[in-house]
Amino acid sequence: MNERDLQAVAWDVDGTLIDSEPLHHEALIAISARYGVDLTNEPEERFRGVHMSDVWRALSEEYPQDLTLEAWNDQITDYYVQKADDLRPIPGAVETVRRLADMGVPQVCVSNSSRRIIDSNIRSLGIQNCLAGSVSLSDVTRGKPNPEPYVRGVGLLGLPANSVLAIEDSATGALSARRARLAVGFYNPRPGSIRAFDYVDYEIIDLSAIPDMPFFAERSRAR
Structure with missing residues (x-):
């Protein structure tokens, strides 16, 4: 991948821009407990970046038969949104998005979360004015x-x-971006803790380094 060809950034949100994975996990545990399902011993990584319908398929047999996917998902979303203002950004995330915007680099957010959740996350981060738009799970069929x-x-x-350079922190998201023919940057702040995948072009340890990639840096100097 030639960095000179890169013109824009597509951001994953959960775990990449905002430290939301613990709240997603907390919401899943809390709503499951309402129906007598104990997930407290499930590792957070089990469902990291996973489509909610796939989470439902993995767990639905443990819930009451009259509980629907829609009702279950709505309750999880309600729980999450009520606490979203307490979320913290990933280190360097907000500053990087704003710096790229100042450099004239177009940006979008692409999330596997619902529209209500991604909107809550973007609002919590305060980056609405830096984005050309966002894509949520509610906007796609798959x-x-x-x-x-x-x-x-x-x-x-x-x-x-x-x-377009996609920034992802999960195998699920990285594969989605690769299948869509984007360049893929894998955000891994702890090198060696997670194996970089074959379909990753860049391993990114620090988000704040992204604007200094050669193409983006040249773009800034040309302004």
Whole structure:
């Protein structure tokens, strides 16, 4: 991948821009407990980046038969949104998004979460004015790892897919971006703790380094 070809950034949100995975896990545990299902010993990583319908399929047999996917998901979303204002950004995330915006680099958010959740996250981060738009699970028929979310994100930017750098923190999201033909940056602040995947172009330890990638740096100097 030639960094000179990169013109824009497509951000995953959960775990990449905002430290939301613990709250997602907490919401799942809390709502499951309402129906007598104890998930307290489930590792948080089990459902990291996973489409909620896939989480439902994995757990639905443990819930009462009259509980629907829609009711279950609505309750999880309600729980999450009520606490979203307490979330913290990933170190360097907000500053990086704003710096890229100041440099004239177009940006979108592409999430596997519902519209209400992604809107809550973006509002909590305060980056609305830096984005060309966002894609949520509510906007697509198939979530990550299907390429559809990133295809829609690229459409919002109006750029060729291979000119967009996706920043992801999960295998599910990275595969979605690769299938959509984006360049893939894997955010891994603890090198060696998670194996970088074959379909990753860049391993990113610090988000604040992204604006200093050669193309983006040249763009800034040209302004």
